[in-house]
Amino acid sequence: MPPDTLEFEEPIAVLLKEVEALSMMESTPERIREIAALNRRVESIRGDLYARLTPWQRVLVARHPARPSVLDYVNRLFTEFTEIYGDRRFADDHAIVTGMARYKDQPVLVVGHHKGGRDTKQKIFRNFGYARPEGYRKALRAMRLAEKFRRPIIAFIDTPAAYPGVESEERGISEAIALNLREMFALEVPILVVVHGEGGSGGALGIAIGDRILMHEFAIYSVIPPEGCAAILWRDSNRKVEASEALKLTAPDLMAVGIIDEIVPEPIGGAHTNLDAAASLLDTALDRALRTVSAVPADERLDARYRKFRAMGSVGIIEQGA
Amino acid sequence: MAWFKKSRKPIAPSAAEKPSRVPEGLWVKCPGCAQIIYSKELETNLNVCPKCAHHFRIGSLERLKSFFDGEWTEHFANLASTDPLQFTDTKPYRGRLESSQAATGMKDAVVVGSGRMDGLHIVIAAMEYSFIGGSMGVVVGEKITRAAELALERRVPLIVVACSGGARMMEGALSLMQMAKVSAALSRLDREGVPFISVLTDPTTGGVTASFAMLGDLNIAEPMALIGFAGPRVIEQTIRQKLPEGFQRSEFLLEHGMLDLIVDRRDLKATIGRALRFMEPRPVDQGRSAGPSGHARPS
Ligand SMILES: [Zn+2]
Numbered sequence: 001m002p003p004d005t006l007e008f009e010e011p012i013a014v015l016l017k018e019v020e021a022l023s024m025m026e027s028t029p030e031r032i033r034e035i036a037a038l039n040r041r042v043e044s045i046r047g048d049l050y051a052r053l054t055p056w057q058r059v060l061v062a063r064h065p066a067r068p069s070v071l072d073y074v075n076r077l078f079t080e081f082t083e084i085y086g087d088r089r090f091a092d093d094h095a096i097v098t099g100m101a102r103y104k105d106q107p108v109l110v111v112g113h114h115k116g117g118r119d120t121k122q123k124i125f126r127n128f129g130y131a132r133p134e135g136y137r138k139a140l141r142a143m144r145l146a147e148k149f150r151r152p153i154i155a156f157i158d159t160p161a162a163y164p165g166v167e168s169e170e171r172g173i174s175e176a177i178a179l180n181l182r183e184m185f186a187l188e189v190p191i192l193v194v195v196h197g198e199g200g201s202g203g204a205l206g207i208a209i210g211d212r213i214l215m216h217e218f219a220i221y222s223v224i225p226p227e228g229c230a231a232i233l234w235r236d237s238n239r240k241v242e243a244s245e246a247l248k249l250t251a252p253d254l255m256a257v258g259i260i261d262e263i264v265p266e267p268i269g270g271a272h273t274n275l276d277a278a279a280s281l282l283d284t285a286l287d288r289a290l291r292t293v294s295a296v297p298a299d300e301r302l303d304a305r306y307r308k309f310r311a312m313g314s315v316g317i318i319e320q321g322a
Numbered sequence: 323m324a325w326f327k328k329s330r331k332p333i334a335p336s337a338a339e340k341p342s343r344v345p346e347g348l349w350v351k352c353p354g355c356a357q358i359i360y361s362k363e364l365e366t367n368l369n370v371c372p373k374c375a376h377h378f379r380i381g382s383l384e385r386l387k388s389f390f391d392g393e394w395t396e397h398f399a400n401l402a403s404t405d406p407l408q409f410t411d412t413k414p415y416r417g418r419l420e421s422s423q424a425a426t427g428m429k430d431a432v433v434v435g436s437g438r439m440d441g442l443h444i445v446i447a448a449m450e451y452s453f454i455g456g457s458m459g460v461v462v463g464e465k466i467t468r469a470a471e472l473a474l475e476r477r478v479p480l481i482v483v484a485c486s487g488g489a490r491m492m493e494g495a496l497s498l499m500q501m502a503k504v505s506a507a508l509s510r511l512d513r514e515g516v517p518f519i520s521v522l523t524d525p526t527t528g529g530v531t532a533s534f535a536m537l538g539d540l541n542i543a544e545p546m547a548l549i550g551f552a553g554p555r556v557i558e559q560t561i562r563q564k565l566p567e568g569f570q571r572s573e574f575l576l577e578h579g580m581l582d583l584i585v586d587r588r589d590l591k592a593t594i595g596r597a598l599r600f601m602e603p604r605p606v607d608q609g610r611s612a613g614p615s616g617h618a619r620p621s
Binding site for chain 2: 174175242
């Protein structure tokens with residue numbers, strides 16, 4: 001299978017192999033026509049597949065190794081990105097990236113998880129996007145910088161989870177996430193959150209409090225990975241497909257219960273098939289959202305942010321007689 | 323149920339069966355020191371072993387009773403989950419809810435009460451481990467948020483006693499968002515200078531630890547409580563090593579600077595009482611209007 005195709009894309013993979021084989025042969029008008037026809041079939045099948053992805057297939061797309069990272073979007077949509085490092089307490093956590101940048105000619109602060117992409121060395125360097133306490137503390141330090149100088153914050157969410165290791169516990173991963181949750185409700189500057197990949201539980205939420213929560217069409221956002229949920233509730237991690245359905249972790253599901261505000265469309269076949277197109281689609285949504293939240297006075301924005309999260313879960317509560 | 327059920331006086335309008343984790347019967351073998359203890363003696367000792375100070379897990383109502391001076395009022399007791407995701411694993415979540423409700427007499431995993439402790443007006447939320455592992459779903463999140471809002475409105479201290487395995491996965495991302503919701507309410511308390519004491523008991527893990535349990539003006543744990551973000555098994559699978567002795571216990575967290583203090587359950591009320599007197603508004607502040615101007619924000 002070509003490296004970019006997922007298990008459910010096998011019909012595409014077969015055709016792509018044919019295209020590859022034909023491309024290696026001597027080019028003739030007939031072969032060119034054949035390749036073009038095959039590519040049209042690929043696009044058509046891809047369109048069909050992606051029009052009705054199952055929750056588990058969305059999990060695979062959201063975790064695709066070629067899924068654009070925060071830096072892929074920053075490089076395409078932002079200018080003058082200046083990364084800053086470290087939590088001024090313990091270390092620099094490479095699983096969370098932050099820095100100053102310009103967006104639409106306006107200074108903003110960018111913060112986001114980074115899984116490391118497809119390169120093994122990069123993945124290890126980034127700890128596969130599993131941030132440790134110092135990552136969350138670096139993020140808060142940077143966000144306070146934005147607060148001090150009145151610059152909007154744009155947070156990119158893509159992590160499997162906070163790092164479940166001994167040193168995370170020793171250095172207070174719980175406290176680091178908890179403090180971010182509390183303090184992000186007190187930051188007066190606009191905060192936009194983009195869940196563009198994997199919204200992995202508390203590790204995602206730790207930098208995901210904001211005024212507008214955007215989520216990519218094929219991204220996921222969940223309280224627990226489907227494998228973990230299956231292992232606990234079904235006592236069998238192979239039941240991950242069922243768990244992914246039960247958890248309601250897709251963008252449309254989360255939109256329906258008011259956890260996200262907007263779904264960012266992706267190119268057919270997912271953001272990884274066309275990074276430029278994906279960036280351009282995000283640009284439209286981001287620009288609009290930033291204008292909307294920036295137009296509101298700070299105190300009203302803080303109040304609206306509170307009420308937005310305050311309402312989460314109300315759909316699941318009834319008042320019963322004693 | 324054991325004989326001691328009858329001896330209990332009703333302590334709240336909706337007082338439920340005591341969901342105590344103390345084994346039933348007249349005699350109990352202590353897992354700490356293996357001694358045989360008379361149940362009655364254990365009960366009058368706040369379910370702490372008189373021989374070795376092992377802390378037995380206690381239920382939410384017993385917890386509230388141990389804090390309040392006398393009468394207290396329960397709040398928001400009628401809130402219940404609708405099973406918003408219509409979640410089914412090996413059995414329907416609705417069924418799990420119903421059997422937990424039948425077993426505990428509670429609608430979900432937290433009880434909120436207000437009353438006096440050491441003479442001071444307070445609001446307390448205590449989690450109930452015997453209700454689906456004390457997990458935090460939409461009802462737990464809502465009730466603790468309302469408890470915080472009530473404390474803010476009355477300008478009285480909030481105490482939350484955590485005892486929870488974390489988020490309730492059968493309510494999906496809605497349960498995750500309760501971490502944010504409760505933290506938002508605590509952000510307001512923090513800004514307004516209203517005291518919040520977090521009491522961490524065995525166990526306090528997952529999303530509960532990574533939100534309100536770690537946000538106290540004081541974070542106080544009972545001895546030997548399991549406190550952490552990731553579960554020990556998950557960590558072992560990640561690092562492929564045995565975890566060190568005492569890892570994620572109260573004493574481990576204290577040693578790493580993550581707790582303010584560890585307090586024996588029998589001293590908890592007195593210790594919190596002293597702390598709350600430290601946190602009382604000074605007389606010079608009392609004439610000021612409520613608001614951030616009266617209290618410097620920590621930065
Ligand atoms: Zn003992």
